[in-house]
Structure formats: C-alpha cells, structure tokens
Amino acid sequence: MSDVGRFEFILVLVVAIVVLALVARLLRLPTSAALIVGGIALALIPGMPDVDLDPELVLVAFLPPLLLSGAYFTVWPAFRVNLGPILQLAVGTVLFTTLVVGVAAHWLMPSMPWAACFALGAIVAPPDAVAAKSVLERVHLPEKLSVMLEGESLLNDATSLVLYRFAVAAVLTGSFSLLHATLAFGVLAVGGVVLGGACGWIVLHILRRIRDPMLVISLTLLTPWIVYITGERAGVSGVMATVTAGLMIGWHQHEIFGADVRLRATAVWSVLTFMLESLIFILIGLSLRGVLHPRQGVAGSLPHLAWPVAGVVLATIVARFAWMYGATLLEWLLAPDTTRPAPAEAVGRATVLGWAGMRGVVSLAVALSVPATVPGRDFILLATFAVILVTVLGQGATIGLVIRWTGVARQTGPHAAHLTEPQARARLADAQRQTVERLAHAPDGTVLHPRLLEQYRYRARVAARFSNEVDTLRQDRDAHYAVLLATIEAGRAELLRLHRGGMIHDHVLRRLENELDLQQLAAEGARGND
Structure with missing residues (x-):
C-alpha cells in the first residue's frame, strides 16, 4: 500500500x-x-x-x-x-x-x-x-x-x-x-x-x-x-x-x-x-x-x-x-x-x-x-x-x-467528611461576597461598585439558602436556568442574524459567541448538578 x-x-x-x-x-x-x-x-x-x-x-x-x-x-x-x-x-x-x-x-x-x-x-x-x-x-x-x-x-x-x-x-x-x-x-x-x-x-x-x-x-x-x-x-x-x-x-x-x-x-x-x-x-x-x-x-x-x-x-x-x-x-x-x-x-x-x-x-x-x-x-x-x-x-x-x-x-453518596456541592457553592459565593464587600468601598466609605455589590450579595444569599433547602428549591432553580438558557439561545439567534446580515464582523461574532458559550456551559453545568 x-x-x-x-x-x-x-x-x-x-x-x-x-x-x-x-x-x-x-x-x-x-x-x-x-x-x-x-x-x-x-x-x-x-x-x-x-x-x-x-x-x-x-x-x-x-x-x-x-x-x-x-x-x-x-x-x-x-x-x-x-x-x-x-x-x-x-x-x-x-x-x-x-x-x-x-x-x-x-x-x-x-x-x-x-x-x-x-x-x-x-x-x-x-x-x-x-x-x-x-x-x-x-x-x-x-x-x-x-x-x-x-x-x-x-x-x-x-x-x-x-x-x-x-x-x-x-x-x-x-x-x-x-x-x-x-x-x-x-x-x-x-x-x-x-x-x-x-x-x-x-x-x-x-x-x-x-x-x-x-x-x-x-x-x-x-x-x-x-x-x-x-x-x-x-x-x-x-x-x-x-x-x-x-x-x-x-x-x-x-x-x-x-x-x-x-x-x-x-x-x-x-x-x-x-x-x-x-x-x-x-x-x-x-x-x-x-x-x-x-x-x-x-x-x-x-x-x-x-x-x-x-x-x-x-x-x-x-x-x-x-x-x-x-x-x-x-x-x-x-x-x-x-x-x-x-x-x-x-x-x-x-x-x-x-x-x-x-x-x-x-x-x-x-x-x-x-x-x-x-x-x-x-x-x-x-x-x-x-x-x-x-x-x-x-x-x-x-x-x-x-x-x-x-x-x-x-451504596453511593457523599463522604461523611466532604461538603455537598450546594454547600461548597455557598462557601464559594460567600468568599466572593466578602471580597466584593472589601473592594467595592472607597476609604471614605463611598460605594464604588453598587451593582456588583448587590449582585454578589444576592448570589451569596441564594447559595446559602439553596444549600439548606435543596429539595424544596430544586424546582425553582430548574425553572431559573431554563429561562436563562432560553435567553442565551435568543442572544445567539440575534448574533447570527446580525452576522448573516453583514452588520458585524467575524471577529465580533466569535468573541460574543464565545461569551455565550461560556454562559451556556456554566448554566447547563449548574442545572445538571444536584
């Protein structure tokens, strides 16, 4: 041959x-x-x-x-x-x-x-x-x-x-x-x-x-x-x-x-x-x-x-x-x-x-x-x-x-010495909130990043609540991520429409599409894990 x-x-x-x-x-x-x-x-x-x-x-x-x-x-x-x-x-x-x-x-x-x-x-x-x-x-x-x-x-x-x-x-x-x-x-x-x-x-x-x-x-x-x-x-x-x-x-x-x-x-x-x-x-x-x-x-x-x-x-x-x-x-x-x-x-x-x-x-x-x-x-x-x-x-x-x-x-299940995933997410969100609390204020106490501060405080509250009420809040979480994935799909459709219509360059398409892909991966991963 x-x-x-x-x-x-x-x-x-x-x-x-x-x-x-x-x-x-x-x-x-x-x-x-x-x-x-x-x-x-x-x-x-x-x-x-x-x-x-x-x-x-x-x-x-x-x-x-x-x-x-x-x-x-x-x-x-x-x-x-x-x-x-x-x-x-x-x-x-x-x-x-x-x-x-x-x-x-x-x-x-x-x-x-x-x-x-x-x-x-x-x-x-x-x-x-x-x-x-x-x-x-x-x-x-x-x-x-x-x-x-x-x-x-x-x-x-x-x-x-x-x-x-x-x-x-x-x-x-x-x-x-x-x-x-x-x-x-x-x-x-x-x-x-x-x-x-x-x-x-x-x-x-x-x-x-x-x-x-x-x-x-x-x-x-x-x-x-x-x-x-x-x-x-x-x-x-x-x-x-x-x-x-x-x-x-x-x-x-x-x-x-x-x-x-x-x-x-x-x-x-x-x-x-x-x-x-x-x-x-x-x-x-x-x-x-x-x-x-x-x-x-x-x-x-x-x-x-x-x-x-x-x-x-x-x-x-x-x-x-x-x-x-x-x-x-x-x-x-x-x-x-x-x-x-x-x-x-x-x-x-x-x-x-x-x-x-x-x-x-x-x-x-x-x-x-x-x-x-x-x-x-x-x-x-x-x-x-x-x-x-x-x-x-x-x-x-x-x-x-x-x-x-x-x-x-x-016979599976979390090891007795391990945190569950919701508990780990709560710890992560709380650490992020503490960092934002420290960096979002000026030396004189003025709030520099109010939107960011609000966002991470909300994440920490939700993660802490979900870690303690996994079963009761699972349906609400699934509905949340279903809406989030739908918005990502809508954004991708609009992005493709703009590109097909010659309104944006390929470089812009790839950059924004990559952001949507990362958002989708994060949302699907969070929705798919208990």
Missing part, C-alpha cells in the same frame, strides 16, 4: 469510528464493543488491506498519552488513600492470574514449555486502562471502587510487562532466577516513579513560565511521549514514569493553568483521547485478519486449538474472581466490627471488581511481539485475541447490569 493509500485508509477508519460511535449511542452499547465488532466486520470485507500492527509502535504511540490522561484526571487524595488496595490489584491480581493461566495453559497444551505458558499468563493478566476507562465512564460506581479500578489499570501494565519479559527470556535461554526477577522488578518500578517525578517537576517548572496557551497545550501533548520514551531508554518502567508525571501535573494543573488554557486543553485532550481509544479498539478488530493470516499458521489449527483457547479464557476470568473474593474475605475478616461492611455489600463489590477485568491493547500488542521461535506462539495469539473479545464484548457490555444486580450503585 502506498503512503497515499495508507492515509486514505486512516480516513476510512476515522469515518468508521464516527459511524460506529453513533450506532453505539443509539443502541446504548459500549463504544469499545461496537468498535471491535466494526473492526472485525471491516477485516472480513474482501479486498480490505491487511493491518500488520507493529507491537512496539502500538505501545509507544497509544499507551503514553492515554496513561497520562488517565493519571491527569485521577483524584490524587483518593488514589493515595486507596494505594494499598490498588497495589493489591495491580500486583497481586496480575501475579495470581499469571500463575493460574500458566498452569491451565500447560495442562491444556502439555507440549508448551512452562515458561511459554507463564508468558501467556502475563500477557492476558492485566486489565487494560483504555478498556476500563471506556466502560467506567458509562457506569456509576462508589468512589473507592472507581479509584481502585482506574488505579489498577494505570499500574498493572508495569507488572505484566516485567513478568512477560522474564518468561520469554526463560523460554529462549532456558534459565530463570526468582531473585533476579524480583530485584529487576523493584528497580524498574522504583526507577520509573523517580524518573516520572523528576520529569513531572521539570514540566511543571516550564509550564509555570509559559504564557502562550498554544505552547502550553503543545508541551502537555509532548510530555507523555517524552517521559515514556525517556523511561524506556533509561532502563526503567516507562509506564510508571508516565503515570507518576501525569499524577503530578493533574494535581498542580489548577494552580498553573488559567481558565483559557484549561478550556482549550480539555477540548484538545478530549478529542485526542477519543480518537486514540477508538483507533485502538477498531485496530483490535482489524487485527483478526492478521492473527488468522496463513503465514501465521493459525487458521488451520483453529479446530485443534478451540478447546484449549476456551480453557484459557475461562481460567483468566475465574482467576480474577477467585482473587477478588479471597482478598475481600480476608479484608472482611480483619476489619473491625464497627467498619465491617455487610456480607452482601462485600460480595457485591468483589463481584463488580471481578467482572470489570476487560483486556485490550496492551495484551494484544505484547502477544504480537512474542518471538516466532517461542513454542506455542500461534496458541498465544489466538488465546489473547479470544480473551480480549470475551472480556470487552461480554463483560464490558454487561457491567452495568452486574452493578445494578449487585446493588453496588446504591
């Missing part, structure tokens, strides 16, 4: 992504599932070019920005408080799943060496950050469960990749040292955190001194690749480095970014992450043709490998559930009676955590990178692809039903 042909093919994929995303919304399906199915359908079209994924390119092109984006929006205090459970998932679950899948694979395929079986276990063990985000954004979970799943998906790739590298090395060299592997894992993980912290500090130092929004956004776009590649070249975990830098930038972004930069950056990153996530899932579907390509030797082995592949899929799913239930039982037994949850609640949380184990791009990319000399490579490819399909299409599409069935979603 020529360079022009490749470009045209990418445009076809982008069009397919838009269409499939619209179909998914109309049918209320997970976008990830629709994209994978669409990719498989495209792969089966006669004449469709083969998609030969370079696994190293897939990892370096897609993983860093998505990891940094996930870490950027992570709630750091909640992440820090739940670091123990997150590490238990990111390390413990991956190790246990690798062990169970390795044993199952060797039992199902006795001809495969133990090291190759454990390599397969390491490949399918980590749930994928992109798949998790795609599913979690559609469901409503208690904060602790969301933080645990998001944190696990950010950190478990480092564990999986280290296990995979040592397993493949054991296959090729015939030797393995547990002590060496443990020390190497520690160096990779700790080194990645240290390097990521240093890179994050440097980036923050630079961002504080840049005033041009375009340069700020450009630097944030370059940061994940710079940190990831630097980490990999330095011999530490690029995953850990990128996540650490993303957590640092996300925590400090409220201090270093102005409103203009934050609005623009959020828009740019939203589009970027949507396109990257969508391309990943549609490429997973398209890679079916590559997995079953005659040169892989897999297609002819399908009847022989069907049952072993099904066994690996089952072992992957069961291993995660076994770990979740076991860890939950141990936590429940060790918890004080005063904080011990009800058995049904604990079982429900463990069920949701077990069901939310969707695999994705990391597993596929690592499977494609397995050297051709590794025994059982065909089986590893097929099993990995099957695990991705079953977990994303099956578990990802039904996670909402599982959450409702277990009743976990009903």
Whole structure:
C-alpha cells in the first residue's frame, strides 16, 4: 500500500469510528464493543488491506498519552488513600492470574514449555486502562471502587510487562532466577516513579513560565511521549514514569493553568483521547485478519486449538474472581466490627471488581511481539485475541447490569467528611461576597461598585439558602436556568442574524459567541448538578 493509500485508509477508519460511535449511542452499547465488532466486520470485507500492527509502535504511540490522561484526571487524595488496595490489584491480581493461566495453559497444551505458558499468563493478566476507562465512564460506581479500578489499570501494565519479559527470556535461554526477577522488578518500578517525578517537576517548572496557551497545550501533548520514551531508554518502567508525571501535573494543573488554557486543553485532550481509544479498539478488530493470516499458521489449527483457547479464557476470568473474593474475605475478616461492611455489600463489590477485568491493547500488542521461535506462539495469539473479545464484548457490555444486580450503585453518596456541592457553592459565593464587600468601598466609605455589590450579595444569599433547602428549591432553580438558557439561545439567534446580515464582523461574532458559550456551559453545568 502506498503512503497515499495508507492515509486514505486512516480516513476510512476515522469515518468508521464516527459511524460506529453513533450506532453505539443509539443502541446504548459500549463504544469499545461496537468498535471491535466494526473492526472485525471491516477485516472480513474482501479486498480490505491487511493491518500488520507493529507491537512496539502500538505501545509507544497509544499507551503514553492515554496513561497520562488517565493519571491527569485521577483524584490524587483518593488514589493515595486507596494505594494499598490498588497495589493489591495491580500486583497481586496480575501475579495470581499469571500463575493460574500458566498452569491451565500447560495442562491444556502439555507440549508448551512452562515458561511459554507463564508468558501467556502475563500477557492476558492485566486489565487494560483504555478498556476500563471506556466502560467506567458509562457506569456509576462508589468512589473507592472507581479509584481502585482506574488505579489498577494505570499500574498493572508495569507488572505484566516485567513478568512477560522474564518468561520469554526463560523460554529462549532456558534459565530463570526468582531473585533476579524480583530485584529487576523493584528497580524498574522504583526507577520509573523517580524518573516520572523528576520529569513531572521539570514540566511543571516550564509550564509555570509559559504564557502562550498554544505552547502550553503543545508541551502537555509532548510530555507523555517524552517521559515514556525517556523511561524506556533509561532502563526503567516507562509506564510508571508516565503515570507518576501525569499524577503530578493533574494535581498542580489548577494552580498553573488559567481558565483559557484549561478550556482549550480539555477540548484538545478530549478529542485526542477519543480518537486514540477508538483507533485502538477498531485496530483490535482489524487485527483478526492478521492473527488468522496463513503465514501465521493459525487458521488451520483453529479446530485443534478451540478447546484449549476456551480453557484459557475461562481460567483468566475465574482467576480474577477467585482473587477478588479471597482478598475481600480476608479484608472482611480483619476489619473491625464497627467498619465491617455487610456480607452482601462485600460480595457485591468483589463481584463488580471481578467482572470489570476487560483486556485490550496492551495484551494484544505484547502477544504480537512474542518471538516466532517461542513454542506455542500461534496458541498465544489466538488465546489473547479470544480473551480480549470475551472480556470487552461480554463483560464490558454487561457491567452495568452486574452493578445494578449487585446493588453496588446504591451504596453511593457523599463522604461523611466532604461538603455537598450546594454547600461548597455557598462557601464559594460567600468568599466572593466578602471580597466584593472589601473592594467595592472607597476609604471614605463611598460605594464604588453598587451593582456588583448587590449582585454578589444576592448570589451569596441564594447559595446559602439553596444549600439548606435543596429539595424544596430544586424546582425553582430548574425553572431559573431554563429561562436563562432560553435567553442565551435568543442572544445567539440575534448574533447570527446580525452576522448573516453583514452588520458585524467575524471577529465580533466569535468573541460574543464565545461569551455565550461560556454562559451556556456554566448554566447547563449548574442545572445538571444536584
């Protein structure tokens, strides 16, 4: 395929992504599932070019920005408080799943060496950050469960990749040292955190001194690749480095970014992450043709490998559930009676955590990178692809039903130590009123800004009243914002009429339209939040 042909093919994929995303919304399906199915359908079209994924390119092109984006929006205090459970998932679950899948694979395929079986276990063990985000954004979970799943998906790739590298090395060299592997894992993980912290500090130092929004956004776009590649070249975990830098930038972004930069950056990153996530899932579907390509030797082995592949899929799913239930039982037994949850609640949380184990791009990319000399490579490819399909299409599409069935979603609510949103709004309005009271008067007591003073006094009174009478005043608030949105629409219609009639310049149109857009976003946000 020529360079022009490749470009045209990418445009076809982008069009397919838009269409499939619209179909998914109309049918209320997970976008990830629709994209994978669409990719498989495209792969089966006669004449469709083969998609030969370079696994190293897939990892370096897609993983860093998505990891940094996930870490950027992570709630750091909640992440820090739940670091123990997150590490238990990111390390413990991956190790246990690798062990169970390795044993199952060797039992199902006795001809495969133990090291190759454990390599397969390491490949399918980590749930994928992109798949998790795609599913979690559609469901409503208690904060602790969301933080645990998001944190696990950010950190478990480092564990999986280290296990995979040592397993493949054991296959090729015939030797393995547990002590060496443990020390190497520690160096990779700790080194990645240290390097990521240093890179994050440097980036923050630079961002504080840049005033041009375009340069700020450009630097944030370059940061994940710079940190990831630097980490990999330095011999530490690029995953850990990128996540650490993303957590640092996300925590400090409220201090270093102005409103203009934050609005623009959020828009740019939203589009970027949507396109990257969508391309990943549609490429997973398209890679079916590559997995079953005659040169892989897999297609002819399908009847022989069907049952072993099904066994690996089952072992992957069961291993995660076994770990979740076991860890939950141990936590429940060790918890004080005063904080011990009800058995049904604990079982429900463990069920949701077990069901939310969707695999994705990391597993596929690592499977494609397995050297051709590794025994059982065909089986590893097929099993990995099957695990991705079953977990994303099956578990990802039904996670909402599982959450409702277990009743976990009903266990939500503000933390006892947190203010509600109306209370926080009241505090904010009162702080603004106090500032206006101080600045709106001249030294001799003359009121300099009576209109502003009246406005902020009114806001403070309304916010304070609403924070105490949320339910009784909600209808009045909704009616208020309905009128406000109607006035904004009227202003936009008049603005367009003036522009279409040649009465105002494009510059005036864009400036006033931007003001109306900000007003509309603020009004819709306030109306949509209780």
